[in-house]
Amino acid sequence: MKRSILLGAALAACAFYAAAAGQTKAAPPAEIDEIAGELSRISGLKQLHKIDSARISREQVKAYIAARVKEEVKPAELRAEELALKKFGFVPQDFDLKQTTIDLLSEQAAAFYDYRKKKLFIIDSTPDAMQEPALAHELAHALADQNFHLDKFTGKARDDDDSSLARLAVMEGQATWLMSEYMARKMGHSIEDSPMMLDMMAKATEAASTQYPVFAKAPLYLRETLLFPYSQGLLFQQAVVKKMGKAGFAEVFRRPPETTAQVLHPERYFAGERPRRPELGPLARGWKLVDEAEFGELDASILLRQYAGPDEAAKIAPEWNGGSYRLAEEAGRVALEWATEWRSPEAARAYFEAYRKALAGKWKNLRVDSESGVELAGRGDDGYFLLRVAGSRVSGVEGLAEPAAASAAGR
Numbered sequence: 001m002k003r004s005i006l007l008g009a010a011l012a013a014c015a016f017y018a019a020a021a022g023q024t025k026a027a028p029p030a031e032i033d034e035i036a037g038e039l040s041r042i043s044g045l046k047q048l049h050k051i052d053s054a055r056i057s058r059e060q061v062k063a064y065i066a067a068r069v070k071e072e073v074k075p076a077e078l079r080a081e082e083l084a085l086k087k088f089g090f091v092p093q094d095f096d097l098k099q100t101t102i103d104l105l106s107e108q109a110a111a112f113y114d115y116r117k118k119k120l121f122i123i124d125s126t127p128d129a130m131q132e133p134a135l136a137h138e139l140a141h142a143l144a145d146q147n148f149h150l151d152k153f154t155g156k157a158r159d160d161d162d163s164s165l166a167r168l169a170v171m172e173g174q175a176t177w178l179m180s181e182y183m184a185r186k187m188g189h190s191i192e193d194s195p196m197m198l199d200m201m202a203k204a205t206e207a208a209s210t211q212y213p214v215f216a217k218a219p220l221y222l223r224e225t226l227l228f229p230y231s232q233g234l235l236f237q238q239a240v241v242k243k244m245g246k247a248g249f250a251e252v253f254r255r256p257p258e259t260t261a262q263v264l265h266p267e268r269y270f271a272g273e274r275p276r277r278p279e280l281g282p283l284a285r286g287w288k289l290v291d292e293a294e295f296g297e298l299d300a301s302i303l304l305r306q307y308a309g310p311d312e313a314a315k316i317a318p319e320w321n322g323g324s325y326r327l328a329e330e331a332g333r334v335a336l337e338w339a340t341e342w343r344s345p346e347a348a349r350a351y352f353e354a355y356r357k358a359l360a361g362k363w364k365n366l367r368v369d370s371e372s373g374v375e376l377a378g379r380g381d382d383g384y385f386l387l388r389v390a391g392s393r394v395s396g397v398e399g400l401a402e403p404a405a406a407s408a409a410g411r
Contacts, residue, residue: 031135032051032053032120032135032139033050035132035135035136035139035182036051036139036142036143038182038185039136039139039140039143039178039182040143042178042181042182042185043140043143043174043178043246043249044246044247044249044250045143045144045146045147045249045250046143046146046147047143047146048146048147049146051118051119051120051139051142052118052119052120053119053120053121053122054119054120054121054122055121055122055123055124056121056122056123056124057123057124057125058106058109058123058124058125061106061109061112061121061123062102062103062106064121065102065105065106066102069098069101069102073098077291078097078098079290080290080291080327081097081291082095082097082098083290083291083327083334084291084293084325084327084336085097085219085221087327087334087336087382087398087399088299088303088325088336088358088362089303089306089307089358089361089362089363090219090220090221090302090303090306091219091221091222092219095219100214100218100222101222103214104214104215104218104222104226105226107212107213107214107215108212108215109123110122110123110126110130110131110134111123111126111131111134111135111137111138112138113138113139113141113142113145115141115145115149115150115151116151118142118145120135120138120139120142122134122135132183133179133182133183136178136179136182136183137175137176137178137179138175140174140175140178140179141171141175144171144174144175144253147250147253148250148253148254150171153167153171153253153256154167154168154171161293161294161296162258162259162260162294162295162296162297162298162299163256163258163259163294165225165228165229165260165296165298166256166257166258166259166260166262166263167256167257168229168233169228169229169232169233169236169257169260169263170233170236170237170252170253170256170257171229171233172229172230172233173229173230173232173233173234173235173236173237173263174233174237174249174252176201176230176231176233176234176237177191177233177234177237177238177241180197180198180201180234184197191238192238192241192242198234198235198238201234202231202234202235203231220302220305220306221302221306224298224301224302224305225298225302228260228263228298232260232263232264233263235266236257236263236264236266236269237252239266240252240266240269243266243270257269258274259275259296259297260296260297260298260299261275261296261297261320264297264298264318265318275320275321275322275341276321276322276341277294277322277323277324278322278323278324278339278340278341278393278395279324279339280292280324280325280326280337280338280339280395283326283328284328284330286330287328287329287330287335288328288329288330289326289327289328290326290327290328290329290334291326291327292324292325292326292327293324293325293326294323294324294325295323295324295325295338295340296320296323297317297318297320299323300316300317300320300323300340300351301313301317301320303355303358304316304317304351304354304358306358306361307354307357307358307360307361307362308354308357308358312350312354315350316347316350316351316354319342319343319344319347319350319351320340320341320342320343321341321342321343321392322340322341323338323339323340323341324338324339325337325338325339326338333383333399333400333401334382334399335383335397335398335399335400336396336397336398336399337395337396337397337398338395338396338397339393339394339395339396340393340394340395341392341393342392342393342394343392344392345391345392347392348389348391348392348393348394349389351389351394352376352387352388352389352394355387355394355396356376356387359380359385359387362380363380363381363382364381365379365380365381366378366379366380367379367380369403374388374389374390375387375388375389376388377403380398380399382398382399383398383399383400383401384399384400384401384402384403385397385398385399385400
């Protein structure tokens, strides 16, 4: 899915940590140097110059993120992203993506590193107990930036949506791993050789977010895509460290994972497995392209969890092998066309059956006009749809005015 607004805001590198009421002083330079030095020893990434820092209020954070979104995300991108989320059924029709994302990120930030200004900002309401881990997380970003230029690193995949989230998982996953290792070493432990401690850290990252009202009310898709870079990125970085040792901290920036599937399944990253990107065919005459993007394993997993349940998601989603979609409009009508590839015909069949549940779940009204073992056609809330399975490919078109148009577009 398109994630321009998410990336535009999240690439400010806001830490996903709890922040409670109360005031605390900003960290002195000596503490910053001490933490950065230890992170450098753990990762092998050199600190090339001093890291500047400043305090900032939570109100200023919200204004900062809003300004970053305005700067990074064009109105047409925002419209396309919100349309896609609504068409797939990830969010309700009246959902305000821009404001919700700003509220989500500003609600939970404790500190953030701005890789354009090369400066670390500490939220002044962060309690003492949370300041050190938040500093460790953001200083890990600063070290990565000094060595690999995060602006360029993220920019190389900006037009490749699933790859963009995979790169964000590299950034946030490594920072979360280093923060966790830094705190563990202070207690005489190491997460590198403790699967139990690593699992505890991953779960703590997810649990810390659930106490916040904006996050708790957000649609599953936003919650999962915001948590993914931290929790799954942490586990991915652990797999890289176990296989490559200290060299792995640099390797993931030099050769980042290309998809969320490679983050979820590190063995595919090590093997260099690349998914297919199924073609959708020529755009129908008279239709104007709104957007086209990838549909990754994480997208498929969230869709299945939302409409088919966690068990089916856990069974089907790992068999993903590529996906793409596009939005097009004609005379005020917006249509969604998509295609997915699976690792076997059996997995494709399972997704075909599960997607029917998504159609029934996201629409108030669903009418099936024709049905066979390989095709399902009918009408939903926003027009006619056609769903097909052929071998390892499952495709669909939704939101057209007439059945004939749906049949032609479904190919």
